[in-house]
Amino acid sequence: MADHHYLDNEEKSVVIVMTSGPSTANRCATPFYIGAILASMEADVSIFFTMEAVKLAQKGVAESFAAMEGGKTIIEFIRDAKAAGVKLYVCRPAMPGYKLTESDIIDEVDEIANASKMADLILACDKSMFF
Amino acid sequence: MECNGCEFRPELYYDDQYQIWARREEDGTLTVGMTDISQTVAGKILHVRVRRPGTLRPIGKPVATIESGKWAGPVPNVFDCVIEDANHDVLDDPNLLNIEPYEAWIARVRPSASVDEALSVMVTGDAAQAGYCERTRREDIHCERGAR
Numbered sequence: 001m002a003d004h005h006y007l008d009n010e011e012k013s014v015v016i017v018m019t020s021g022p023s024t025a026n027r028c029a030t031p032f033y034i035g036a037i038l039a040s041m042e043a044d045v046s047i048f049f050t051m052e053a054v055k056l057a058q059k060g061v062a063e064s065f066a067a068m069e070g071g072k073t074i075i076e077f078i079r080d081a082k083a084a085g086v087k088l089y090v091c092r093p094a095m096p097g098y099k100l101t102e103s104d105i106i107d108e109v110d111e112i113a114n115a116s117k118m119a120d121l122i123l124a125c126d127k128s129m130f131f
Numbered sequence: 132m133e134c135n136g137c138e139f140r141p142e143l144y145y146d147d148q149y150q151i152w153a154r155r156e157e158d159g160t161l162t163v164g165m166t167d168i169s170q171t172v173a174g175k176i177l178h179v180r181v182r183r184p185g186t187l188r189p190i191g192k193p194v195a196t197i198e199s200g201k202w203a204g205p206v207p208n209v210f211d212c213v214i215e216d217a218n219h220d221v222l223d224d225p226n227l228l229n230i231e232p233y234e235a236w237i238a239r240v241r242p243s244a245s246v247d248e249a250l251s252v253m254v255t256g257d258a259a260q261a262g263y264c265e266r267t268r269r270e271d272i273h274c275e276r277g278a279r
Binding site: 005034041071083084 | 179180181182183184186192193195196197198201202203204205217219222223
């Protein structure tokens with residue numbers, strides 16, 4: 001049997017910086033899918049929504065579209081990631097640009113955080129990815 | 132027996148979300164697999180990776196990782212155990228999980244405590260059937276097996 005079927009990675013931390021939003025729908029599912037995979041491989045995964053991605057954290061938005069025609073909605077990908085253990089952060093400084101307030105943000109988000117939080121996460125993590 | 136077309140086996144043990152099943156083996160190990168609900172939610176399963184045999188799995192640390200075209204996530208673990216073996220047939224052909232979820236086991240594990248203690252956190256029999264059926268109704272899950 002091929003040895004690659006076995007998982008024996010060490011625990012690592014990964015930060016995924018999500019900048020894509022509804023204007024590029026086909027970029028909005030994969031980062032959560034990758035986050036779910038990494039979390040289920042026991043990586044400590046954080047996804048930080050900034051720039052247009054903060055729109056994905058607005059109530060009703062991620063329910064309303066999919067990355068591909070007929071595919072799962074983005075909120076389902078977000079919930080899969082969350083269920084696998086991914087922590088979700090929304091960039092507070094990016095919110096005013098999209099006219100968002102705290103009450104607009106979906107319950108799945110763990111924390112509305114300042115940019116320095118993202119800086120801390122990136123400086124402390126083993127790997128970072130940007131979408 | 133079935134609920135919404137989802138097969139249920141009363142002799143098996145289940146976690147409280149009915150994601151995994153466990154079966155008691157004569158050698159003191161437990162065989163673990165995915166429920167019909169889980170394989171349906173995942174869709175056609177493309178890839179399974181199991182923790183290497185000999186690895187300690189504390190509560191909450193996954194036994195395996197499942198990847199389908201539309202879903203990725205862990206096969207959860209609800210008791211401390213050590214991985215003893217993986218089902219090589221499933222690793223080579225993960226789609227077996229969609230076809231026969233209660234025959235296509237994923238891993239054999241040895242609980243750190245007694246088998247009875249490990250199974251005490253799971254549900255079985257009539258109580259499990261009620262919870263299993265309730266989840267299919269609550270989430271409107273209709274199972275399909277055999278997706279190739």
